[in-house]
Amino acid sequence: MKTIVVYQSSTGFTKQYAEWIATELGCKAKELKKVSETEIASYDCVIYGGWIMGNTIVGRDKIKKMNPKQLVTFATGASPDGENTRKAIETQNNLGEEPWFYMESGFRFDKLNLFVRMMLKAMKKSVAKKKEKTEQDRYMEKVLGTSFDHSNPNYCTSLVSYVRAMGYN
Numbered sequence: 001m002k003t004i005v006v007y008q009s010s011t012g013f014t015k016q017y018a019e020w021i022a023t024e025l026g027c028k029a030k031e032l033k034k035v036s037e038t039e040i041a042s043y044d045c046v047i048y049g050g051w052i053m054g055n056t057i058v059g060r061d062k063i064k065k066m067n068p069k070q071l072v073t074f075a076t077g078a079s080p081d082g083e084n085t086r087k088a089i090e091t092q093n094n095l096g097e098e099p100w101f102y103m104e105s106g107f108r109f110d111k112l113n114l115f116v117r118m119m120l121k122a123m124k125k126s127v128a129k130k131k132e133k134t135e136q137d138r139y140m141e142k143v144l145g146t147s148f149d150h151s152n153p154n155y156c157t158s159l160v161s162y163v164r165a166m167g168y169n
């Protein structure tokens with residue numbers, strides 16, 4: 001059974017997770033922009049990792065359009081893992097019954113371009129103005145504009161076990 005890890009990463013967290021997973025499974029990790037539909041068709045299982053932007057898993061639409069035989073998704077985000085975080089991502093990305101995993105990462109504010117940094121500052125202001133804040137609003141208000149790293153190779157364990165149990169490595 002042939003497996004590949006494909007990822008899209010802007011500041012490096014998703015790339016790091018993709019490499020940890022690929023090392024564990026003994027397969028390769030490749031950037032989304034470097035894979036073709038023909039290449040994807042040659043794999044029995046494609047593990048796709050994308051970072052979260054406003055609860056959307058970046059790049060997942062693109063990999064889905066390539067029709068992988070079996071798709072296992074992982075998402076990296078700054079939010080702490082928990083039921084609320086997972087539910088929001090699941091709903092926004094229509095994950096339904098599909099296998100997917102969340103891996104907490106962090107924020108590398110310093111690595112973002114000026115436009116994104118300005119956008120995030122504007123988001124922070126608008127969250128600060130909200131009268132009724134959700135748990136996520138409060139968290140975002142606290143962390144937007146800062147840099148931190150909560151990534152951990154142990155967060156790959158569930159995905160790696162799932163893929164092994166399916167016999168894809």
Ligand SMILES: Cc1cc2nc3c(=O)[nH]c(=O)nc-3n(C[C@H](O)[C@H](O)[C@H](O)COP(=O)(O)O)c2cc1C
Pocket residue numbers: 008009010011012013014015051052053054055056076077078079105106107108112116120
């Ligand atoms: C514009 C923007 C929006 C973001 N939105 C969210 C979000 O809705 N939820 C979340 O948990 N993290 C959010 N993040 C944090 C990123 O998902 C997190 O830093 C991610 O791991 C970055 O992955 P990368 O280093 O591979 O690019 C956002 C980051 C940016 C820059």
